[in-house]
Amino acid sequence: MTRHYTHWINGHWTDASYLETIERHSPAHGELLASFSAGNAEDVDQAVGAALELFESRDWSGLPASQKSRALNEWAALIERDTEKLARIEAEEVGKPITFARAEVGAAIEMVRYAAALIWQIPGEAHNHLGEDKLGLVTREARGVVAMIVPWNFPLVTLFQKLPYALAAGCSAVIKPSELTSGTALEVAKLAGEAGLPAGLINVVTGTGTAVGERLSTHPDVAMISFTGSTQVGKKIAANAAKDMRRVSLELGGKGAQVVFADADLEAALDGVLFGTILNQGEECVAGTRLLIEDGVADAFVERLVERARKVAIGMPLDEECQLSSLIHEGHMRSVLDYIAIGKEEGATLVAGGERITEGELGKGYFVDTTIFTNVTPEMRIFREEIFGPVLTVSTFSSVEEAIRLANDTEYGLGNGLWTKDVDKAIQVSQRLRSGTVFVNTYLETAVQMPFGGFKQSGVGRENGLEGLLEFTELKSTFIKMGKREPVLPNTVD
Structure with a gap:
């Protein structure tokens, strides 16, 4: 069944x-x-106007930590309720295995709950050693309206490495998802409304980078741009923002x-290297697609790696056994x-894969087999340039210094990664x-605190962890002079 969406602006669907x-x-x-x-x-x-009005009203940023935290946790509960629906949308639109899509919804939920806990810990300082009649306060305030521009490869994860932290800081948001994979961003915005988050806090405008992204990244009422992409x-x-x-x-x-x-x-x-290559079909900015292997074990390791690569289950996104699916577009x-x-x-030297898969039902899509090259040297383009596909290069080293x-x-x-x-x-x-x-001794495994x-x-900049929240705050110093004192200017009143 085809899904039809309009924008989500100021708490409702907007043509x-x-x-x-x-x-x-x-x-x-x-x-x-x-x-x-x-x-x-x-x-x-229209979306930025709604976000700015909500921010300036302080109907969100002015709430106590307890209320903001409760609202975010209610939102997380609704996302968890709709895990299967969101995972299916993510898998279908991106072309990724459904099992990985479910894990990504789970990661998004975890980030919301973590951000809800961080609200209680936004740091501040009081300086009371400045003198008996002086007090200094160092506080953090929400930046304002944040533009969030997210890519097609991990629509939920890349968004949720930004959105819950910005909300925890007190900001409002206007989101531009990829025009190829906008479904989950719109769905979670609707769930935020169901959870009771105020209208205007989360807004989603779909469209191309030229039509939407350019205006969003140059809008005078946008205080910050958070971007994931090339x-x-x-x-x-960055040049526009400067x-x-x-x-x-x-x-x-x-x-x-x-x-x-x-x-x-x-x-x-072996498992970590292969996983770092095929996760999300290699369409991942942090993919580990350069294998540097100590020369004494290189031949045997690569031979076994090729064997495992040939056993990777390639299939349709909704196939529960699928490990590698379609690339994003032709x-x-x-x-x-x-x-x-x-x-x-x-x-x-090509030792595995290297071809588009054309047989059977896979021939209708954009499937490329897991590909491994050996005898790769640093001057080669496949060593230096981001391919964004399931392509692994293999180079050898003989010392720690050479490996580094x-x-x-x-x-x-x-x-x-290192092993x-x-x-x-x-x-x-x-x-x-x-x-x-x-x-270390794993790959693509981390924690929301990191x-x-x-x-x-x-x-x-940084996402996740307390640092990810602080990215969305401004630091303010307030110097207070206390107590009665003589006027600086003489009293001229008769």
Whole structure:
């Protein structure tokens, strides 16, 4: 059954200024899934106006922590109630396995509940050592209206690494989801209304980056832009924001390395390396798609890795056994296949995959098999550039220093992983890897308490953790002079 949506503005469904729609067809089988309103600048202005009015009324930001926390927890309960519905929408629109989509809904719920707890802990300071008649207060206040621009690969997770923390800080939000995967953002906004969150707190305007994202990122009443997406677009948003000194938080691209030492638990490393490659079809900024393996164990490890890659269950998104499904659309599939061709041309050795899957029902969609290249050197494009598909490159090293150099030999710095049983080595190497997150003896496993963000061209700012909430606050110093004192100017009244 096809889903039809309009914008969600000021607590209700709102028709677009022009009744144009964007149709989303399944990337797995081509059938029509949903239609979304094709928004424009006028729709953005309406949404920002609603968010600003709510913020300035202090009907949310002025509430006690207890009330905001209770409201967020009620919202989380409704999201949990609708887990299966949201997971199905996410799986169908993105083209990801339903089991992974359920896990992502669970992660979103956890982030809401964690943000609801953090409300009680927003820090402040009082300085009473300034003198008997002086007091200093350091407080944090909500920034205001936050524009949230989120990508198509993890629509819920990337949104919920922002939204509940911004609400906990007291901000209101205008969300622009990807025009390809807008369903879950609209559904959770509706659930927020059902939970009793005030109208205007969460607004969703659907449409393209040109029509909606550009206006949202330059709107004078937007206090902050929180963006997840490509480094190229992130730089443009940062440039726009700099004109008005608008705050930005940018979670951008990556080219993560998985460093496997000979002394690692190689069985666990095999699972971690493969999972870091195929999760979400490799359409993930923190995917570990560069395997750096110590040369003494490289041949045997890669041989076993290829065996496992060939056993990955490829199927339709709603198949409970599926581990790898469709890429997001035909253009992106062509880009991934082009990179595979580039790898061959550059002299890398293709040892697994490398083809579009065309047989049976999978031939209707955009499926690419798990692909592994060996003999990859740092100057190759497949080593350096973000492919955003299930493509793993393999390079070898002979020393700890060489491993660190290869891992850091990238313009990105979002996430890296390392595998070793040597605790000293694990700590020393993790300290030298230039990335915002380092996974040790696991990959893509973390906790909501841990801040997430990048070094170098992988972005600025942090999401999750207390730091993720503080991104949405302004720091204010208030100096108070107390007690009766003589006037500075003489009394001139007769």
